[in-house]
Amino acid sequence: AQSVTQPDIHITVSEGASLELRCNYSYGATPYLFWYVQSPGQGLQLLLKYFSGDTLVQGIKGFEAEFKRSQSSFNLRKPSVHWSDAAEYFCAVANQAGTALIFGKGTTLSVSS
Amino acid sequence: DTGVSQNPRHKITKRGQNVTFRCDPISEHNRLYWYRQTLGQGPEFLTYFQNEAQLEKSRLLSDRFSAERPKGSFSTLEIQRTEQGDSAMYLCASSKAGTRMETQYFGPGTRLLVL
Numbered sequence: 455a456q457s458v459t460q461p462d463i464h465i466t467v468s469e470g471a472s473l474e475l476r477c478n479y480s481y482g483a484t485p486y487l488f489w490y491v492q493s494p495g496q497g498l499q500l501l502l503k504y505f506s507g508d509t510l511v512q513g514i515k516g517f518e519a520e521f522k523r524s525q526s527s528f529n530l531r532k533p534s535v536h537w538s539d540a541a542e543y544f545c546a547v548a549n550q551a552g553t554a555l556i557f558g559k560g561t562t563l564s565v566s567s
Numbered sequence: 568d569t570g571v572s573q574n575p576r577h578k579i580t581k582r583g584q585n586v587t588f589r590c591d592p593i594s595e596h597n598r599l600y601w602y603r604q605t606l607g608q609g610p611e612f613l614t615y616f617q618n619e620a621q622l623e624k625s626r627l628l629s630d631r632f633s634a635e636r637p638k639g640s641f642s643t644l645e646i647q648r649t650e651q652g653d654s655a656m657y658l659c660a661s662s663k664a665g666t667r668m669e670t671q672y673f674g675p676g677t678r679l680l681v682l
Binding site: 458486488490495496497498499500503505544546548549551552553554555556557558559560 | 571600602607608609610611612615622623625658660668670671672673674675676
């Protein structure tokens with residue numbers, strides 16, 4: 455069965471510093487992978503997605519993610535974090551039928567000044 | 568495109584009561600999904616509709632839960648005889664069916680507290 459692991463529950467980064475959030479997935483075939491962000495009281499907003507092709511994916515708000523099949527990873531990166539990036543970040547993989555998303559438990563990002 | 572909307576945004580109820588939530592998807596989206604998110608966890612899939620047909624249900628969807636999408640537009644999720652363990656955020660998402668996995672767009676959620 456598919457699964458997603460986000461090893462870091464909580465990360466604190468200084469404003470202006472770089473960020474990397476880790477995501478590992480378990481899936482037999484080529485996965486459909488997503489990163490969503492959730493701010494307090496808000497729904498989930500899609501940051502970026504990987505379906506196929508170029509393994510480096512660009513998203514909104516300056517985020518990017520790299521798909522590495524050999525490591526079963528899809529880590530999210532941002533070169534310079536802004537205070538407004540503080541939120542909860544979820545990595546997800548589509549199920550085999552492509553009808554549902556399987557989410558990790560999320561990583562809470564705090565930004566210090 | 569006004570996005571996915573959900574009502575109510577918050578609901579407090581007593582154990583044993585029935586509650587109903589509504590989701591209005593993005594207008595041209597024919598797929599609709601319900602997820603549940605408990606504290607400290609990621610969203611978990613509950614069920615999925617294509618037009619008015621409910622095509623998939625998770626084992627999480629106990630007999631006390633029922634979802635409908637009568638005209639293929641808005642959807643309702645009803646929980647009968649609520650239990651404290653039902654306290655969670657209920658998220659609705661919609662997408663437009665295509666030939667591959669489509670992006671799911673999420674609403675703001677309905678937060679349920681069962682006392």
